[in-house]
Amino acid sequence: MNVGNIYRDKTLNDIGESNVGETLRLAGWVENIRDHGGVSFVDLRDMYGVMQVVMRDTKLLDGISKEDCISVEGVVEHRDEETYNPKIPTGTIELEAHKVEVLGRVYRQLPFEIMTSKETREDVRLKYRYLDLRNAKVRDNMIFRSNVISFLRQKMTDMGFLEIQTPILCASSPEGARDYIVPSRKFKGKFYALPQAPQQYKQLLMVSGFDKYFQIAPCFRDEDARADRSPGEFYQLDFEMSFATQEDVFKVGEEVLTAAFEKFAPEGYEVTQAPYPIISYKQAMLEFGSDKPDLRNPLRIVDVTDFFQRCTFKPFHGKTVRAINVHAKLSKGQHEKLLKFAQSIGMGGLGYLEVLEDKSYKGPIDKFIPDDMKQEIADIAGLTPGDTIFFIADREAQAALYAGQIRTELGNRLDLIEKNSYRFCYINDFPMYEYDNEEKKYIFTHNPFSMPQGGLEALNTKEPSEILAYQYDIVCNGIELSSGAVRNHDLDIMVKAFEIAGYTEEDLKEKFGALYNAFQFGAPPHAGMAPGVDRMIMLLRNEENIREIIPFPMNGNAQDLMCGAPNEVSEQQLREVHIKVRQ
Missing domain, CATH: 2.40.50.140 (Nucleic acid-binding proteins)
Structure with a gap:
């Protein structure tokens, strides 16, 4: 140069x-x-x-x-x-x-040494982010980010997808996370919203006859921060395909993610090759206690509910009981630390059995298992001498959650997690609806625009809690990278699906008028997904916090400490958009 x-x-x-x-x-x-x-x-x-x-x-x-x-x-x-x-x-x-x-010229004392800025308090780093970005490691994260996005864009183009930008100012949606709303100056009392995702627009592109669309899409959600979620805004590789099934989307997701991870993974890392394992939501909650399973952890959860209803251990009666078997003998100190962890997440205790060399058991639950049933538990859980099996009992959903957390804790404490690998899987067959006890009605579990499995017949004949949707996630190393679905493109199915969730046809016309109208003009079957770009880069850089790979991130409280957002605006600005702030 x-x-x-x-x-x-x-x-x-x-x-x-x-x-x-x-x-x-x-x-x-x-x-x-x-x-x-x-x-x-x-x-x-x-x-x-x-x-x-x-x-x-x-x-x-x-x-x-x-x-x-x-x-x-x-x-x-x-x-x-x-x-x-x-x-x-x-x-x-x-x-x-x-x-x-x-x-x-530098006119005043530097707030930190550039070369060691990553060791500085995060609030100071974010206030002076332009200095933090001079640090070689922080700068290299941004260059890496640029290279990954450039690769994704070229890969999608090479696969025949057309890049199209969808609007940033759009209509507010009653579903999903909280919207960021923008008051209109020209239309008093009305508001735009920033898009939580380009959901409706990309579906409308399919109705328009575009075969395969993608964009590196900015998305805005008024959500609290987590280590793997930036508050306010994030980017996703958003794509949609006409005349496509779930399997067609899976192939595209596998091709682009495997290629990206193989190109940008640290040296010596293994990447899951296509086809990725496909795990149903029900199976994931049973075997992993989570719909975001980390497949690097070899431990699996087994259901022993029926077994313990036939034992004399009364605390397990009437409850869902899950078990996790590890081939390790834990010390007294390890048991105490694990019990302390179990209590910290809300569990009353953590039952266990140790399998001795003669295949007999040792532990507080042993005396409650009849001798003629001891081989049965060994067969169910695959017990061998030297194993320790842990038991988790509660209501079904809570037992699954606790078991998942214990599985993760055991994997970490016993150093069982596979090193230097990216392990992908698909989670599919999500429930279409769940019952909301506060609202006293069924609500959509995930994306309301998904196609129900079984179509209109399922909606008319099954209990809402039994209906599954053509919805799927991509999970990598325990982090949800992507969600997607086969979309509902049939107007009759759409009306019935929303009716079950408490929406009238008039509600549909008012809140989702564009889709409602478009589906009356020959809509093709279509499907898609949207892997999160920020999370991909976070994984590839082995960063524990997503803010490390974003050029100008907000802090965990959704504040831009550098520019002072959110900030107050003048009374004149408020008047122009017909807003009065309540005290």
Whole structure:
């Protein structure tokens, strides 16, 4: 790269030993200063690298401080061999400075050292994010992010998908998370919403006759932050296909994700190859206690409810009982720590049995299992000498949740989690509806625009709790990367599906008028999904917090500490959009 402007002739990645003897101008930031009396050294940093600048005329250093932005002119020369720095590409050369110009001066004390900014308190890092981004590791995360997104875009284009941008200002939806709403100046008392996802628009593109669409879509949801969820906004690889089944979408998801993870995974990591395992929601909740199973953990949960209804252990009677078998003998201290964890998540206790060498059992529950049933529990749970089996009992949903948490804790405590791998799976066959005890009615479990399995007949003849939907998630290492569905494109099915959730046809016309009308004009079957870009990059970079891979993230309280958002606006601005703030 030959820039050749008034500030620099080359960037630091474009300089090597072949440039020795040349007079060049370089520009960047002063990363470090070492004053050795008669000679001074400056580490000059730009986006592309670092290079040592030597100042034998020490007056050139006058008035220069760390992180000043400077332009330096000088001659490229070899370093003395004993001063080589093998850690940087320019480690065998340096620039002897003849002229220095300060382009941007540091006027006050830096809030932190750039090279160690990741060790600084997060609120300070976020307030001065533009300085934090100068840190090589933080910067490299952003470059990595750009490369991944560029790859995804090219991959989707190569697979025949057309990139189309959908609106940012749209109509508010009564389903899903809370909307961010935007007041209208022209239409008093009315509001736009920022899209939680391009859901309706991408379906309307399919009705429009576009065969395969995608975009790197910004999505906005007024949700609380988690380690794997940024509050406010996020990006997803949103795609939709006409004349497509669930299996067609699975193949696309597998192809693009496997390709992306194989290209960008750290060296030595294994990536699940297509076809990914397909696990039903019901099976996932039974075997893993979660609809986001981490397949790196080899432990599986088994149902022993029926067995314990025939034993004399009364605390388990009338409850769902789940068991987890580990091939390990735990010490007294390990049992105590595990019990303490169980109690911390709300469990009353944690029953267990140890399997001895003669296949007899030892543990507090042993005496409640009749001798003629002991082989039965061994067969159900696959017990062998040296095993320890743990029992979790509660209402079904709670027992599944607790068992999943105990499974994860055991996997971590016993160091059972597979290293250096990305393990993908699909979770499908989600329930279409769930009963809301507060609302006293059935509500949609996930996406209300999904096709029910069995179509109109299922809606008319089955109990809502029994109806499954063509909905699916992609999960990687216990993190939900994507959700998707075969869409409901049939108007009669749509009306009935919403009726079960308490919506009239008039509600449909009012709240989802575009889809309701469009489905009257020859809508094709269509399906799609939307892998989360931020979560993909978080996994690929092995970052524990999603904010580390977002250029300008909000903090965990949904505040932009750098720009001061959310902030107050003037009374005039409020008047223009017909808003009065309640005290």
